Amino acid sequence: MTNTVKFSTRNLNFFYGDFKALEDISFDIKKNEVSALIGPSGCGKSTYLRCLNRMNDLIPGTRVEGAVTLDNEDIYAPNVDVVNLRRRVGMVFQKPNPFPKTIFENVAYGLRVNGVRDKKILKQNVEKSLRQAALWDEVKDRINDSALGLSGGQQQRLCIARALAVEPDVVLMDEPASALDPIATQKIEDLIHELKKNFTIIIVTHSMQQAARVSDITAFFYMGKLIETGDTETIFTRPALKQTEDYITGRFG
Amino acid sequence: MSERHHFIKELEDLKLTILNMAALSRQALKNANTAYLERNDTLAQEVIDGDRKINALELEVDAKSLKLLALEQPMAKDLRVILGTMKISNELERIADQAVNIAERTLFLSQYPPLEPVASLERLMETTDQMIDLAINAFLDENADQAIKIRHMDDMADQYTLEILQAMILYMVKSTPATEKRILNTRRSIQTIIISRCLERAADLATNVGEHVAFIVKGINIKHQKVDFKE
Numbered sequence: 001m002t003n004t005v006k007f008s009t010r011n012l013n014f015f016y017g018d019f020k021a022l023e024d025i026s027f028d029i030k031k032n033e034v035s036a037l038i039g040p041s042g043c044g045k046s047t048y049l050r051c052l053n054r055m056n057d058l059i060p061g062t063r064v065e066g067a068v069t070l071d072n073e074d075i076y077a078p079n080v081d082v083v084n085l086r087r088r089v090g091m092v093f094q095k096p097n098p099f100p101k102t103i104f105e106n107v108a109y110g111l112r113v114n115g116v117r118d119k120k121i122l123k124q125n126v127e128k129s130l131r132q133a134a135l136w137d138e139v140k141d142r143i144n145d146s147a148l149g150l151s152g153g154q155q156q157r158l159c160i161a162r163a164l165a166v167e168p169d170v171v172l173m174d175e176p177a178s179a180l181d182p183i184a185t186q187k188i189e190d191l192i193h194e195l196k197k198n199f200t201i202i203i204v205t206h207s208m209q210q211a212a213r214v215s216d217i218t219a220f221f222y223m224g225k226l227i228e229t230g231d232t233e234t235i236f237t238r239p240a241l242k243q244t245e246d247y248i249t250g251r252f253g
Numbered sequence: 254m255s256e257r258h259h260f261i262k263e264l265e266d267l268k269l270t271i272l273n274m275a276a277l278s279r280q281a282l283k284n285a286n287t288a289y290l291e292r293n294d295t296l297a298q299e300v301i302d303g304d305r306k307i308n309a310l311e312l313e314v315d316a317k318s319l320k321l322l323a324l325e326q327p328m329a330k331d332l333r334v335i336l337g338t339m340k341i342s343n344e345l346e347r348i349a350d351q352a353v354n355i356a357e358r359t360l361f362l363s364q365y366p367p368l369e370p371v372a373s374l375e376r377l378m379e380t381t382d383q384m385i386d387l388a389i390n391a392f393l394d395e396n397a398d399q400a401i402k403i404r405h406m407d408d409m410a411d412q413y414t415l416e417i418l419q420a421m422i423l424y425m426v427k428s429t430p431a432t433e434k435r436i437l438n439t440r441r442s443i444q445t446i447i448i449s450r451c452l453e454r455a456a457d458l459a460t461n462v463g464e465h466v467a468f469i470v471k472g473i474n475i476k477h478q479k480v481d482f483k484e
């Protein structure tokens with residue numbers, strides 16, 4: 001496993017209008033590691049995640065200060081192609097959101113957007129992505145059925161396959177298993193372990209156990225600030241700060 | 254996020270069980286010592302009979318801990334408290350076993366006239382008791398620094414044990430040549446050596462308790478470190 005820094009965040013502030021949602025965040029995310037972002041509701045986890053692929057640009061009245069680099073390049077530089085950035089930094093959301101199309105088309109979507117027309121290449125890539133998302137065996141015989149006929153857990157893995165199809169470097173996951181039952185959750189967690197061989201993963205979760213199980217690094221956010229970050233094992237066995245301890249042991253007022 | 258009142262209450266309850274067990278184990282050892290010094294068979298028998306209660310408490314601690322681990326998925330210090338508690342209850346149960354062992358020797362020794370008193374034995378009893386007391390209070394106050402203090406006292410306990418052994422060897426060597434009496438003297442001496450060995454064991458176990466407390470409080474294992482640790 002390499003130790004290269006993938007994402008580097010320096011003194012990041014983020015504003016929704018006048019409201020400062022993130023304050024002075026500095027944080028390095030390493031290649032092929034899983035980083036978990038934890039913290040109480042409204043502490044800025046999703047906001048931070050969306051800063052990493054500039055999804056916040058889509059919200060009017062927002063403003064960013066500080067620096068975020070991906071592979072040492074400033075993602076907020078004026079010449080950055082945001083569409084290309086979002087190809088490199090894919091995202092999976094809380095609720096599975098497949099398009100009302102076939103399973104095949106859902107996965108092929110991003111490839112088509114990126115100009116892939118060759119049927120054979122499309123087929124190859126769709127299969128590869130579905131395999132990576134551990135869904136292929138379950139859907140290979142009904143690849144042209146509607147994606148909406150899949151179970152919630154399958155839909156979520158389909159969305160992961162869709163994100164993987166465009167061959168991103170990083171996958172952002174915002175509470176990817178919160179709408180799933182324990183078995184589907186287990187599959188997503190197993191998948192994360194597999195995916196980190198090829199991708200860098202940043203996951204937001206409200207489940208301490210999930211963060212503990214899947215991540216290498218855990219970052220605790222509170223009221224827009226990054227309070228503590230460290231090896232997941234250290235954070236969950238002997239965190240340095242009382243605020244972190246209180247949060248992960250469920251003693252938050 | 255809820256404040257987990259229920260869980261916190263159960264953790265407190267677990268700690269209370271440990272304190273209860275600690276009080277019983279310490280008292281068992283004190284009673285065994287008194288029974289030996291005063292040649293009191295009734296008290297020795299009480300120690301032997303009372304061990305069942307301490308064994309039951311150890312099982313209770315295990316069951317409660319297992320339940321909390323399974324149902325509450327504790328993290329960080331909560332997790333350390335539960336792991337530490339399980340280990341401490343095991344040490345306490347073994348301290349009580351040492352008390353039983355001393356009580357059994359006492360039942361044998363009290364049938365015969367007393368040996369010459371050995372000052373180191375009473376000092377060893379005193380030191381071991383203090384170490385157990387310190388360890389219990391360290392647990393109660395979550396004081397990791399006591400572990401070092403207890404470990405220093407353990408060095409004293411080892412020294413006293415050695416002195417007792419030397420005194421007994423001397424006694425066996427110089428005792429009367431008449432065979433019958435010599436065998437009896439040797440037997441009494443060996444029983445006394447075993448008692449000192451039990452006390453020395455109990456002191457080790459108290460040292461372990463101090464180390465588990467340090468683990469609970471600081472999250473570090475100082476068990477096999479020979480150097481003192483600092484904040």
Ligand SMILES: Nc1ncnc2c1ncn2[C@@H]1O[C@H](COP(=O)(O)OP(=O)(O)OP(=O)(O)O)[C@@H](O)[C@H]1O
Nearest residue numbers: 016019021039040041042043044045046047048059
């Ligand atoms: N579009 C928006 N406009 C204005 N304020 C927003 C917007 N989105 C989020 N916020 C505010 O920014 C803060 C951080 O929100 P964010 O969604 O990042 O929190 P979170 O940690 O992801 O919470 P949760 O765990 O509930 O998803 C909150 O106070 C929230 O109200």
Ligand SMILES: [Mg+2]
Nearest residue numbers: 045046047174
């Ligand atoms: Mg969120």
